[in-house]
Amino acid sequence: MVKFSYLQPGKQAVFKDRFVTKVNECLIPYSEGAKGDIGLIGLPFSKTSISLSQASDAPKTIRANLSSFSTFSGEKEKDYKNISIIDFGDVQTHPTDLEESIERLHVSVREMLENNACQRYIMLGGDHGVSFPSIRAFKEHYGEVGVIQWDAHHDVRNLYDGGRTNGTPFRSLIEGGHLKGGNLVQVGIRDYANAKEYHDYTKEKGISVYTMEDIENTGIIPIIKKELERLSELVDVIYLSVDMDVVDQAFAPGCPAIGPGGITSRELLASISAAASHEKVKAMDIVEIDPSKDFRDLTSRLAAASMLRFMYN
Amino acid sequence: MVKFSYLQPGKQAVFKDRFVTKVNECLIPYSEGAKGDIGLIGLPFSKTSISLSQASDAPKTIRANLSSFSTFSGEKEKDYKNISIIDFGDVQTHPTDLEESIERLHVSVREMLENNACQRYIMLGGDHGVSFPSIRAFKEHYGEVGVIQWDAHHDVRNLYDGGRTNGTPFRSLIEGGHLKGGNLVQVGIRDYANAKEYHDYTKEKGISVYTMEDIENTGIIPIIKKELERLSELVDVIYLSVDMDVVDQAFAPGCPAIGPGGITSRELLASISAAASHEKVKAMDIVEIDPSKDFRDLTSRLAAASMLRFMYN
């Protein structure tokens, strides 16, 4: 047999600086009995989006963008290269049976959790519809769930006009008994992006809603901190649900429902850092990125940076 | 005859949530005797732009982007679905006779106003050249006009080097006696985007000029409020003329003359809201968006959001 000098079949040939650990190098495909810090799962599903969306491609693109980041924080003078990320892979969805696909997402998140392999979990959508089966699985595994939702939209549309879409996850959760309205916090809600009936619904259900004006007036960090405090009294686990369209279209041009007047990248990253530092925060999903609509993966790159803020604390 | 179950010939098939009113659903083509809140007219003309521009396509694109917005403001807890928008359509321009085209814009705005159908009007350019015939028509109909112009540029170029272009509207208005220099306010003027002679011209004519440094130092809202106060003493009607290149290129990449160092989307939207709340403000034009140069309609979307700030007060 001939030894290879410059070939490693099965591995990609990339330049390696011996002192740099790229975040993607910390991804380890799950194998039986594995334990790690962060569990990662892809929920590549967006067929129930109201407008046709390729958000199902985001898990692949976001993972790929992890290679743009290293594990070292100069601010904290700390290298996180030993934080291991167990990658459970992507859920296999069904091409035409959408109910079945939603159930598969639910089952898969639950099976991941049942392995008790990790401390914290990241779910990559997909459209926002995936948060319904995902949060439901967390409820089943951990008990009472609190949710902080970054979003321009309430996502509590009625279910009779189009079934379970990316506009309905939080209504599905509340009406299915998986989430109490009082345990849901919505941050970044924008004018002219919602309907009066759904605004009224959030009030009726006791959902805490913070608009862009609230953020401009109070700052996003104080809002997050205050609500973490409140929720931590009420729930067993806190789940962050990050719909990237909360970010202004200039900073996140790859969302299906982009618009002006949202938060900046810095506001997003800082607020995720603030939230992730709380010990009851054990899960984050990132949804509503359609890589085919993006420019140079700006939005997926921001998603990858958000993952780092969640993981490295 | 067979009844159709899922077909409505002549109407587009779009998903409808019964509780959501999209802004485009409030557009009503003008018909004889109609009355409404907002009059909307397209001025699809950009052949007199110094650099070739497809800003003439903007009225169509901006209208299309209204479907990205609903009529409900959570900040004000108010649904504006009853604000009717009377759409007067687009002016038919002439392919080769540019003087004739400018005159057609003038005549059309005047004819729209003469119907006295609405309280307020929105004119969608087109390049900035359209503000000349448009403001002239307002002068003729309403009397003395005050103008607040959002722009990186003075737009008071000489008329002998290239005739009436998108660089000359305010000079044309002043020299034609349609607008007094003292009644013109320019906000967002940028360094290295103008010439000394035109700077001197603004001084000589008594135009109020606010640069980006003024905005950084004072804030855009106080400037707008102060000038509204001043103008309202002097004029019969106030007209907002929004050249989108006042916005930084990162937030409005679809303008012909983009550049760095401009205002943000939030500054634009907030300042339009501030201006629109004054009762003498009865008109707004939005100009200098070339959809063919844009990315994902970011700039047209911002224009549509600007319309909402003007309409819903």
Next chain:
Amino acid sequence: MVKFSYLQPGKQAVFKDRFVTKVNECLIPYSEGAKGDIGLIGLPFSKTSISLSQASDAPKTIRANLSSFSTFSGEKEKDYKNISIIDFGDVQTHPTDLEESIERLHVSVREMLENNACQRYIMLGGDHGVSFPSIRAFKEHYGEVGVIQWDAHHDVRNLYDGGRTNGTPFRSLIEGGHLKGGNLVQVGIRDYANAKEYHDYTKEKGISVYTMEDIENTGIIPIIKKELERLSELVDVIYLSVDMDVVDQAFAPGCPAIGPGGITSRELLASISAAASHEKVKAMDIVEIDPSKDFRDLTSRLAAASMLRFMYN
């Protein structure tokens, strides 16, 4: 009331040469009792595509491209401006219930046919999945159907691996008893684009298959003519089903499943002309164009040109 000189509210302002009739000017939204030459219906559905597809946007884009064509043929020295096209609009599909959507397509094509308003019909997909409900409706209305399918693929995949997708329409039709294998002709089948089992299936069911090599050797026109002759003895109506991916990727870059080695634009147009001249040919669908993947609407423009070849004979 003021008369408008250059405004026509509700109509688009476009340049009009008095001697030119654009094809889009011949589109008339269906109204009760209307009669015309060609019936046009949009089947904007592609959620059952195996790979995510925005083919559901094609009906709108193809219609828009009709404005690039006039009604006059110099070859035949004939102006077709009097051929009226009755536009039945687009079927309203359901966002999440895909079986329901397929049934709506079926019902809508059937209801269109039951009006007996036209001589011939054009169905605009959508992905190839729409041919199943569409051809089924023709079978129900006209009796035995013959189909000539332009396609790189057989589209007779099994139904258990993914349900009814864009890879299964002809299997669904055959197994549902709506189409006999012997009445189906497939033209343009390409190497390395199909599986042995499906090749065997076509043989078993008596489907006539013509590969690219057959086309290179025999020419596409003789194949079409021979099969028209054969089919016309067997069936009541002949339906053309044009999957645009039969065309080489250089000429039709906007299909989801593009590839090299297909037919040219000229071969497509000439073969449609040849087929459309047969009196039993009463229907054509055009499918598998995803405008979001196209360049300058090249593929939708080719689709519009194909419509003309079908309509003007």
Next chain:
Amino acid sequence: MVKFSYLQPGKQAVFKDRFVTKVNECLIPYSEGAKGDIGLIGLPFSKTSISLSQASDAPKTIRANLSSFSTFSGEKEKDYKNISIIDFGDVQTHPTDLEESIERLHVSVREMLENNACQRYIMLGGDHGVSFPSIRAFKEHYGEVGVIQWDAHHDVRNLYDGGRTNGTPFRSLIEGGHLKGGNLVQVGIRDYANAKEYHDYTKEKGISVYTMEDIENTGIIPIIKKELERLSELVDVIYLSVDMDVVDQAFAPGCPAIGPGGITSRELLASISAAASHEKVKAMDIVEIDPSKDFRDLTSRLAAASMLRFMYN
């Protein structure tokens, strides 16, 4: 003073292979008294296009693409590096006075010809409207002109609906007495791209028209040769007018009015070679390329290749 080792201020730094002459290296800006083989002039004007067009940018882009070609023909085993191209630059047009601009084009082509500096001339449009002033200048300088026009369209629209546009040059020439109908040959005319009235006009004026079907049946070379023979008896000079939209959209995607079913690149290049070999052929224009709509300059590259076929004979 310091000598520079690797700097040549005022010249671009490009890799130079000592044995390769790029065609752009043969361009010499005209200076008083210069003589050369080919005269080159840019006619960067497209404001009279019916649809907004940036064809005015083509002269710059086509010239830039000359650097993709060398001067050596292997087929003829001949190096054309000594064929000098005198570049007269681009005509300065007026931003808003379109009549004036057309006159400037006319005056400039005439002034170029009056220098008698070259044997043959290439005019780079611009839209097809530039052929009117250009051919008029040739008529004035050389006497009777024959024209072979490669085009999908007749370009003899009426002048009252929109003035002199890119749809009217040959009507303007004929009605102005600058060109006899019998001396005009149109090659590549396409179905559903013209109107009956204009078809009739070509007949009435004795224009020779060859459609795509004629080309398919006869071949484009025999057509060109036959018409050159005929024209050479009648005229003093033959002018080739190449509207790139005669080429199929797959090969020339950068024309404003693209469509399927046109000639291929090879057919264009071979037919220009055939025409250019005739000694009475002294001029060629290339028009209707909008670089902003192109992909990777495919169309401008084809234009540059066309120039080579004309120049190197």
Next chain:
Amino acid sequence: MVKFSYLQPGKQAVFKDRFVTKVNECLIPYSEGAKGDIGLIGLPFSKTSISLSQASDAPKTIRANLSSFSTFSGEKEKDYKNISIIDFGDVQTHPTDLEESIERLHVSVREMLENNACQRYIMLGGDHGVSFPSIRAFKEHYGEVGVIQWDAHHDVRNLYDGGRTNGTPFRSLIEGGHLKGGNLVQVGIRDYANAKEYHDYTKEKGISVYTMEDIENTGIIPIIKKELERLSELVDVIYLSVDMDVVDQAFAPGCPAIGPGGITSRELLASISAAASHEKVKAMDIVEIDPSKDFRDLTSRLAAASMLRFMYN
């Protein structure tokens, strides 16, 4: 431990039709002692390109496009799913030492061959510079090499003006004694794409040159067959070197040096099939595809189709 129902960590989730084998499923990373039919190696190097090129990304993109093809040929009624492709991976190049990188390519191809694992080999460039080390390795392993080069260019530039670039591989091979001029065949050489001195060089060295005119006159298949016959008498192994810029820019828009007037996709595929059927043909490289310049991977898709023609015979 929890079993997963829909997750396979480490594997991509893709729709699987049980009867379809995609070509990418046949790729097996090399492991010690493995034997197979086709050896595949990536030579991701293009830093020596004269014009900056990202052809180094092509191995990854071409491999990815194999998933667009199945293993079944309907023309031959044969399924090639048992043809195994041993993937040796990509050579690790050096970021700044280019000589070292070329040597690594050489060493790696040699080491691959020394394993004697396969019957035939495919090398994916990179720019055409990679053919120098690759063919050199074949010479060392197999003895006398014959080469058929599909190319618009001779690639025999002098070495003193820029060192070993993508314009010099065949000169490097001939002058290094790795290839005899008489054993080199060049097909598709284009006018105005080469220099006289290099044309003369091919004559002097006895290289067989076929221009586009030769192809138009004789057909590409007869040329290939005749030269295979001739070469097979002279050499131990025949190596196909496919520079994709031999193909017309409309069919292969992703090459750095695109141009009009080249061969079509069908001509390329048919000629590779013809060549690959000869038993002495044991190697093929595909070079000069820059995926960053391509549209929808048209060119990489054509490369993948070319691989199939080579592998499945």
Next chain:
Amino acid sequence: MVKFSYLQPGKQAVFKDRFVTKVNECLIPYSEGAKGDIGLIGLPFSKTSISLSQASDAPKTIRANLSSFSTFSGEKEKDYKNISIIDFGDVQTHPTDLEESIERLHVSVREMLENNACQRYIMLGGDHGVSFPSIRAFKEHYGEVGVIQWDAHHDVRNLYDGGRTNGTPFRSLIEGGHLKGGNLVQVGIRDYANAKEYHDYTKEKGISVYTMEDIENTGIIPIIKKELERLSELVDVIYLSVDMDVVDQAFAPGCPAIGPGGITSRELLASISAAASHEKVKAMDIVEIDPSKDFRDLTSRLAAASMLRFMYN
């Protein structure tokens, strides 16, 4: 000889407003003995980038974008049209000998300085690797150099893993004795963009490092001012090295290594203004812009605006 009315051979035809001086009009190609205010040189080299980069095209693109700016500052009421910019052209690099290319950059900057033609200099990269030869030349000419580096990265990678790349310039400078660690200031360093070892290296060498958090807390202007003060005591000349990836990806999308969380355009421009007002600041380079990855030259436009802030003080 015929005089031309509207032609100026050798000059581009552009619209000229007699009162506007565009910055590009102030560029004068260097000729022997010339004196001016600003010296400009292009360092079009990026082959040593770790990831393939077309930053070598930036000098051309940035120069072209100077035509988007005039010479007049309204803030300062000052016209800088008399500030002359002597353009020394672009360094001719070698296609394959990268060490040689770096040396050519070094020699060329040195030769430029030896002419003593200007007061201040601007070097346009290229990737950041060009700062090594450039700063080395300044050291040789002026004595001790202080550097303020705007960058997300330290750029002090080891030299053994890949030689001198765009990741090593400041290590090369320090280890070559051309720059003292204490004289280097790094501003804008970002988390997860560097490695611990390089962070430690900056400490060990006494480099002043300011992170994004420092900027958020202190503001960028105070940091710059403080460090200018400090450096001016220690060095003979201060050199600004602007890696555009210090800017957030939303404002500078055309850098190879973009990411979220960087400074805004306004922060960049203001901080360059602040730095340039110091008299010891005599040089600025701008690096890491790849125009092929940009959108509408946003990043090159920002670079041009940065040049103005440096030149006009």
